[in-house]
Amino acid sequence: xxxxxxxxxxxxxxxxxxxxxxxxxxxxxxxxxxxxxxxxxxxxxxxxxxxxxxxxxxxxxxxxxxxxxxxxxxxxxxxxxxxxxxxxxxxxxxxxxxxxxxxxxxxxxxxxxxxxxxxxxxxxxxxxxxxxxxxxxxxxxxxxxxxxxxxxxxxxx
Numbered sequence: 001x002x003x004x005x006x007x008x009x010x011x012x013x014x015x016x017x018x019x020x021x022x023x024x025x026x027x028x029x030x031x032x033x034x035x036x037x038x039x040x041x042x043x044x045x046x047x048x049x050x051x052x053x054x055x056x057x058x059x060x061x062x063x064x065x066x067x068x069x070x071x072x073x074x075x076x077x078x079x080x081x082x083x084x085x086x087x088x089x090x091x092x093x094x095x096x097x098x099x100x101x102x103x104x105x106x107x108x109x110x111x112x113x114x115x116x117x118x119x120x121x122x123x124x125x126x127x128x129x130x131x132x133x134x135x136x137x138x139x140x141x142x143x144x145x146x147x148x149x150x151x152x153x154x155x156x157x
Contacts, residue, residue, distance in 0.1 A: 020075050022102065022116075024103055025097050025102070026095040026103065029061070029066075029070065029096070031060045031133070031134065031137050032056055032059050032060075032091070032094065033090055033134075034054055034090045035055060035090070042106065043092045044094070048094070048104065062137070066133050066136065070130065073130050074105060074126075087111055087113040087115075090108065090109070091130075092105065103118060107127070109131060109150065112154075114127070127154065128150060128154055131150050132147055135147055
C-alpha cells in the first residue's frame with residue numbers, strides 16, 4: 001500500500017510544475033527513431049519539427065514508469081562515459097503538453113552523446129537507462145543488439 005501511494009505521489013509531482021527537468025508542464029512523452037544510415041547533427045528543428053526520415057512518425061507513447069525513468073536519467077549525477085565527437089543521433093523523446101511539443105531529448109547511442117531542450121543540468125545522462133526504455137518500446141538504440149553489449153562498452157570507459 002505504501003509503495004502504491006509513493007508511486008502515485010511521484011507520478012503526480014512528475015506531471016505538475018516540478019522544478020526539475022524539463023521544468024515545463026507536459027501530458028505525454030513519445031519516442032521516435034531514425035534509420036542508422038541517416039547522417040544528421042540533430043533530429044528536431046528549432047520549431048520542434050521532426051526531421052524527415054523518422055521511421056515511426058506517430059511515435060511510441062511512454063507509460064508513466066518509463067517517463068519517470070527517462071526524467072531521472074537526465075537529472076542529477078550519473079557515471080561518466082566517453083563521448084565521441086561525431087554526434088549523429090538516431091533517437092528522440094518529445095514531451096508534449098496536449099498536442100504542443102514543449103521539451104525533447106536526443107540521443108546518439110553510437111557516440112554516447114545527447115542533447116536536451118531545455119538544457120539539463122545533469123553532469124551526465126544515464127545512457128543505459130535510456131537504452132532500456134528504447135528496448136521496452138521495441139525501438140532500436142544505435143548499433144547495439146542488446147543492452148548487455150552497450151553495458152559492456154560503458155563499463156570499459
